[in-house]
Amino acid sequence: MSGLVPARLSGRDVLRVGLAGLRARPARVVLSALGIAIGIATMVAVIGISSSSKEDLLRRLDRLGTNLLTAKPGDTLFGAEARLPQGAVSMVSRIGPVTAVGATGTVEASVRRTDRIPEEITHGIGVVAASEQLIGTLGVSVREGVWLNAGTARYPGVVLGAEAAGRLGFDRPGGQVWIGGRWFTVLSVLGPAELAPEIDRSAMVGWDAAKRYLGFDGHPTTLYERSTDASVEDVRAVLARTVNPENPEEVEVSRPSDALEAKAAAAGAFTGLLLGLGAVALLVGGVGVANTMVISVLERRREIGLRRSLGATRGQVRVQFLAESLLLSALGGAVGVVLGTGVTAGFALYRGWPPVVPPWALGGALAATLLIGTVAGLYPAMRAARLSPTMALATV
Template sequence: MRTLRAARNRIVPWDKLRDIPAEAWGAIRGRRGRSALTLLGVAFGILTLVATIGLTGTAAAQVSARFNALQATSVSIQGFDDGAALSRAAVGRAARLNGVVAAGVVHTTRDTLPNVARTAGRAPSTGVDTPVLAADPGALRALRLKPVSGRLFDDVPEERRYRVALLGDVAARNLGVRAVDGRTTLFVAGKPYLLIGIVKTPDFDSQAPFSAILPSWTARTSETGIAFEAPKVLVRTRPGAAQQVGAEAKIALSPGRPDALLAQVPPDPKQLRAHVENDTRTLFLALAAVSLLIGAIGIGNTTLVAVLERRHEIGLRRAIGASRRSILSQFLFESGLLGLLGGLVGTVGGLDLTISIALAKGWTAALSPWLLVAGPLLGLAVGLTAGFYPALKAARLEPVAALAS
């Protein structure tokens, strides 16, 4: 018995494992096509995983900036009884708050939409039912209105009650107005207004592009024949200041009854960005997990086929004294090596893909150093896990049965 154990130790010394890596590498090279396809399955999964983590981290700052520039800088304050309750002094106090870029009063039409027509002569053209906004110059800035043609109105039409008007770019197309020529008159609810500008805004949820915009004095008189809603104050803030401005603006606008006002403040951009990142990361990590599962199945299948093809070799080695542990170690080493190589290829490919997309978008790539180690190690773990059952099956083969098959 001692002689047999000594012979086994001389043939396959467990403590040194010198021949196992060479044998495993030779087995992989002997089946290059099959090994390459198996390796690519793991590599694609690791690539997807690394690229997902890298791209979501890289895009985080860009997503945050987009939210800050649009929704996260707009505050709307409502709850005013009528226009008289809103003095220019009160709006001026709100506009001077720290973090405020612009503030102004805006009125929207109530119930039915007024009929708006245009003419360059004496008779008006066919009218179109169009939303109408009454806004002061501060509200125009808060709405981020930019003239496409002509100009915005200032405080002079408000103070002197000039009949001027602006058209949103969509409303202008509906009325067939292409540019401001100084002669086009708009008839809003039957009253004439000189068109001085066509405007647009980057805010996708704004009503301004579809509206005719009049000076705010038109909402405080019955001469226009338009029924307006109660006024509201629009405030545009600097990024990150919306939450604070929403609380302070109510006090500035109504020091005696701030609780009677309602401030509509956008959600915190950090939380909004986090939700978007989490949803995107979850989706792509699920795809990466599916890819890794496919790669693991490929490794397990390749290792199992290798066991069936090499039954005689395994039986011969067992007959001359190779232990079960040495057989198990060799096949585990093969599957682990395939997983490790796939992890290396996938990690390099994922990092290259992340950097390429970041450069194409003009972003700064944000990559975690641990990805360089985690990718290959994850590939190794997938390979060892997938190859354990075939390796165990090979180790349990009896020499007589293996040689006889």
């Protein structure tokens, strides 16, 4: 007589017995799945928020361009502060690929709301001479009023950067401020200068007006230059020698967009730390699942013994408990993915970023939950399968 072959559990049967075990203890299932959900939600949200911030940065770079270079005076051979030549702007404009050049020059003066405020109170606002081509080069918008032109640049008028206007209490042109012992009329208020934040904190007067009324010496302190995208590196290589042919080593050349890219890199390092915290939360959730499954095996020895006595094989018992662990982890993972995606979308919309959750993050989160479920359920499943029917029924 041939031996009896035990029936194989179909996928539907495995799912049914796994869900039956979870439905019997709903409160414990929810608490165990919560640990997995918190870990997955943290990881998805961190990746999503970081990706949304990066996408916003890339869009800003595309809008602002990476073809802006700046030249500033460095130090002389003997450690003194160098100066850019007065004709630096006109010399740079002669470089073939250069499309726009603007400059600012530091003015030894302070700007105050009235002449009654002490000179030492500056609110962090600097006064600079500005060339007429400055905002065109930087791509800064005029929020209210008009920018300096050939007419206004010769007279005591001032343009306020976005932060400077707020600190002085101006949201539109009109009115006057006290600069260098005389009144200057506010001509306009600028929008944010993302690639040149120093402009936001400045009060800008015309180049000729700065010479006439504020004792400006005519030497630029920051030169801004834009060229075609394809020629940025070539222009960068010759910019210092063009600005100061006699002493090119005294000129510091930089690209403002590099600062934004460095900021993104720093944010990425912080993201790694948060991902580590999410992984710890996920590990704690996995320990909770394992604990739940071990206790479930101890509490259900009678059920295991009865199933074994009715013909269930060790493999079928092992599959049953492993399925319960996987379903428990998958439940926590699914909830965590939804929560993490929701947090990403809400935070991104609040900050005005495009919500981005990489597909690989969602796939990785689900894969992590299945791995946690397998590892957490493996020992309890093997322990349940090793119980003999007689011993399981006898200890109840």
